[in-house]
Amino acid sequence: MNDLPRESPLAAVSPLDGRYAGKTADLVPYASEAALIEARLRVEVEYLLALADAEAVDCEVTPEERAHLREVVDGFDADDAALVKRIETEGTEEFAATRHDVKAVEYFLRTETPERLHPWIHFGLTSEDVNNLAHRLNAKGAVEEVLLPAIEAIRDALTRMAREYRDVPMLARTHGQPATPTTFGKEMAVVAARLGRAEARVRAAVEALSGKLAGASGTYAAHVAAYPDVDWRAFSAAFVDDLGLEHTPLATQINPCDDLAALFDALAGVNNVLLDLDRDVWRYVSDRYLGQESESSETGSSTMPHKVNPIDFENSEGNLSKANSDLTFLRDYVTSSRLQRDLSDSTVKRNVGAAFAHCLIGYRKTATGLGKVVPNEQVMREELEATPEIIGEAVQTILRREGDTEAYERVKELTRGQRVTLADFRELFDELDVEEDVRTELRALTPAGYTGVADDLVDELD
Template identity: 95%
Template sequence: MTELSRSSPLAAVSPLDGRYASKTADLVPYASEAALIEARLRVEVTYLLALADADGVDCEVTAEERAHLREVVDGFDADDAALVKQIETEGTEEFAATRHDVKAIEYFLRTETPERLHPWIHFGLTSEDVNNLAHRLNAKGAVEEVLLPEIEALRASLTEMAREHRDVAMLARTHGQPATPTTFGKEMAVFAARLGRAEARLRAAVDELSGKLAGASGTYAAHVAAYPDVDWRAFSAAFVDDLGLDHTPLATQINPCDDLAALFDALSGVNNVLLDLDRDVWRYVSDRYLGQESEAGETGSSTMPHKVNPIDFENSEGNLSKANADLTFLRDYVTSSRLQRDLSDSTVKRNVGAAFAHCLIGYRKTATGLGKVVPNEQVMREELETTPEIIGEAVQTILRREGDTEAYERVKELTRGQRVTLADFRELFDDLDVDEAVRAELRALTPAGYTGVADELVDELD
């Protein structure tokens, strides 16, 4: 094979950067290496300015310098990111290669500040003070700005489907077997409600992301050694809070990642709801309860021209399953460290973006699939009509109400493992020793009408 350009999508090792690159582009500002570099820079600059504002600290930054530093952060672009990476890996005329990603940020900032400020850049910090904040800022942005809007849109679509089809009766299945009828709208309402609860849990996890800034072993030792009279704990709490994160007052060199673990777990909860939806809708398509609108020119099968496959739900299922595998690994891994610090979590956290990307693909594929399906009311009605045994539950319950102690056994003998008709039920009704009003009540039962208050339950949605 002819050698491919490294920039070609066909040369990408991961499908996230190849086949699916256009579908995950919205995460680039939060999940790429450039995004991590930018977040670190933002933390370092914000910290430098906070030092200048702290009482008792000798750092002074002029108004002109402040304005320039804000421009450096706000105008940070691909060329700047490339320069930081060069300082880390290759070096420049001014700096030897740092072989350290956070140190490269410090040296980059030296090119943008007067020499008198250089000692104050990264003053008293360990790299993890910067990294833990940068990772959380990016995770927060990715979830709030990219993933949550997709989840909200899915919930809105399910709610709309629930309300529109609230009274479309269909056969339910328990253990895969015909069961008490429901309505298509009520089933979609269940998923909408579940997704709403999972979304709320995810929002709570995002709101509880926390940051640490306390030095090499979480004791503020370097800060206190330099300025023993400064209340560094209060400084740290205010600084982290200003970044939009909760403050972690007790930490080792690393910020304990229980908050990130909760976030990953909450995302898995969202994904589990949608995986359940994908599989149920796939079955509804298979049973022809749902039809699919085909796209012009689309090929369903390379050999069977008639097929319109539920590929969006299948693709979503695969991506959400992969996302959950990654999120479970991340959740379990990031909460442990060897004593004060080891570096294994650094490479692991670089994969958070990949997990988010699989989530995003899954959400969008489910949304696309839902936009194509249409309830086939005729098929649903025909299957109800050909499965009259499902009214057996109603029959035996009404007879129990009338004091028939053998009601269950009577209906079981008629229906269990048997194909029965409404006529068979009516013969049973004719032989019953009940009032004519009860007999009429039994005769009025139909599969399509036996849905309880399924249509009203849709109103339980917010």
């Protein structure tokens, strides 16, 4: 196997870059190493231009140079990323290998600027000033442009199903046992509502992403030493705000990652809702409440030709579980640092993209699965009719209304641990000392009709 080309998907160590590469491609502009290099370059360029705009700083950038710098960022491509990587790892004729990823970006930017601007590139900064901003810009883009639309697609599908099947009665199960009926649409509405709330938490976390630009120990020391009369705190706040992030005024060398932790936690919350959905739909398929559309070329089992497996929901469950494991690890790890800085978080943060990728695979698999399932209304009704004991709740509640103090015990004696029929209930009704209109009311009870206002609850989604 040593003859496999390194660029082949079959040579990928992670399935994210091999088997699932096509499913995670939308994250490449935000989660790849090239994306991180590009984000660093954007921060460095914007910082250089911000210095030029500061009246008390002696950095001057002409309009032509400013336009060129914008073009360097906007036109950054694979060849540029490869050059930055080469400067870092191998060196070039102009630069010895930096063995430092941010310094390599600085040197690359020198190749695109006149020599008089070179001292101002990365002026007064520590690498973390650049990295913390770059990571958050990429996280923001990945979530807003890729993950949130995928979550919205699931919520939209659930909402459509809730409305279409709002009045399709279905046996509910509590503790795995037959319980008061619901409707399939109402159950999908519950998940859609939960997902909407979880999605809102993700959006709030993205809006709260914050950035730091304050030097090696968060004191602006180098900046103040060079230009003591500049209000560097105001400069930093304005710069970070212009990047679309909140400003972190108090930091060590690193930006405290409580904001990233909140984002990871919010995404895990979305995943928990969908894991619940995946497992429930899996059970509904197993119980034949849901049928699945199949492709003629698809193989469900290597030995059992008849099988149409709920593989999309199973795949989603696996990927979302892996994502949550990664997100939990990231959440707990990135919020701590020894004293003012240690480097252990640097390698950890490189795995944020992998966590996002497992999220994305899970979201798209759930969406694909939802597009294939169709409620089997006949099966649902047949099971309701075969479980008449579920009207016992209604019976004892109506009898309580009529003042029967033994109502619960009376129905319990008839139904608990036994198979009963509607005829058994009617015998009970005939024996009751109640008004005839109450007896008529009881006789009208059916399992399929005992769904309360389940169908109307779907309108809570509006």
